[in-house]
Amino acid sequence: MAAKIIDGKSIAQEIREKIKKEVEELKEKYDIVPGLVTILVGYDPASISYVKGKQKIAQALGFYSVEERLPENVSEDELIKLIDKYNKDLKIHGILVQLPLPKSINERRVINAIDPRKDVDGFHPINVGKMIIGEPCFLPCTPYGILVILEKIGCQVEGAEAVVVGRSNIVGKPIANLLMQKRKTVGNATVTICHTRTKDLAFHTKRADILIVAVGKPKFITADMVKEGAIVIDVGVNRIGTTPEGKAILCGDVDFDAVKEKVSAITPVPGGVGPMTITMLMKNTLEAAKMWNGLPNEVE
Numbered sequence: 001m002a003a004k005i006i007d008g009k010s011i012a013q014e015i016r017e018k019i020k021k022e023v024e025e026l027k028e029k030y031d032i033v034p035g036l037v038t039i040l041v042g043y044d045p046a047s048i049s050y051v052k053g054k055q056k057i058a059q060a061l062g063f064y065s066v067e068e069r070l071p072e073n074v075s076e077d078e079l080i081k082l083i084d085k086y087n088k089d090l091k092i093h094g095i096l097v098q099l100p101l102p103k104s105i106n107e108r109r110v111i112n113a114i115d116p117r118k119d120v121d122g123f124h125p126i127n128v129g130k131m132i133i134g135e136p137c138f139l140p141c142t143p144y145g146i147l148v149i150l151e152k153i154g155c156q157v158e159g160a161e162a163v164v165v166g167r168s169n170i171v172g173k174p175i176a177n178l179l180m181q182k183r184k185t186v187g188n189a190t191v192t193i194c195h196t197r198t199k200d201l202a203f204h205t206k207r208a209d210i211l212i213v214a215v216g217k218p219k220f221i222t223a224d225m226v227k228e229g230a231i232v233i234d235v236g237v238n239r240i241g242t243t244p245e246g247k248a249i250l251c252g253d254v255d256f257d258a259v260k261e262k263v264s265a266i267t268p269v270p271g272g273v274g275p276m277t278i279t280m281l282m283k284n285t286l287e288a289a290k291m292w293n294g295l296p297n298e299v300e
């Protein structure tokens with residue numbers, strides 16, 4: 001079977017057009033402009049590239065956007081002071097602190113300092129808790145993007161065997177939780193979570209109707225590990241080299257060329273989940289702006 005290559009870029013584009021229209025309306029009717037601040041600490045090339053992408057899209061959508069860059073050696077207290085400033089800034093509706101942070105900084109303490117009503121990443125314990133009990137909240141951007149992809153391609157999630165490889169707070173844990181939730185759209189799957197201590201990984205992955213991989217290991221999932229006709233969502237973005245022009249060469253956690261011959265649909269890297277992550281951040285920021293201004297929204 002030749003797989004359908006899921007075009008994350010064009011799904012993202014479609015959603016962004018809707019967001020852009022709504023931003024124009026908000027501006028016209030209420031003089032509201034969604035505001036996003038991105039905070040980047042240090043010089044990790046991947047993080048720089050992702051934050052650049054977020055800034056570019058925020059501006060293209062007509063957001064008010066602020067970019068903060070702090071040196072690698074910034075203190076935890078200084079970072080939290082900056083977050084506090086934006087917690088109080090009425091023009092800002094969303095605060096994003098790009099992860100990972102330098103080892104010297106306590107990530108949890110930093111995330112907890114973000115006003116949960118501006119936590120457009122959905123990483124604050126308040127939002128994580130709301131997500132788990134199925135209350136409206138900011139959904140973390142990558143899992144949110146995966147839900148939208150599955151919905152868009154008409155994937156039968158209800159009753160499906162979904163296997164998540166990876167148990168990070170950013171992707172594995174939340175997507176596993178979302179897929180099993182009782183919801184009208186994407187949900188009601190039977191979910192298995194695999195990780196580094198799983199005894200027989202292939203036993204589980206081969207059973208998956210929906211396989212979601214977020215481990216950060218290039219080509220970790222090989223063709224013999226997937227079921228014929230499965231739907232594969234590859235969240236990994238691994239930098240495996242640079243071109244002579246100095247551009248990063250990217251590859252996913254899935255051995256794309258071999259696996260695509262066997263499955264019914266698969267997301268590529270680049271151009272799969274990555275663009276959706278950025279787009280759902282914009283969606284969350286738009287919803288945050290509506291919430292802060294007392295308009296109907298999806299997060300409250």
Ligand code: L34
Pocket residue numbers: 046049050053096097098099100121141142170237248250269270271272273274275277278
């Ligand atoms: N706070 N930290 C916070 N929020 C997030 O949602 C993230 N994440 C992850 C890392 N740290 C974070 C991202 O933004 C991963 N991530 C992310 C965002 C965008 C892309 C990939 C990961 C992306 O745009 N990927 C492109 C290729 C980009 C490139 O060339 O470098 C793609 O097509 O996959």
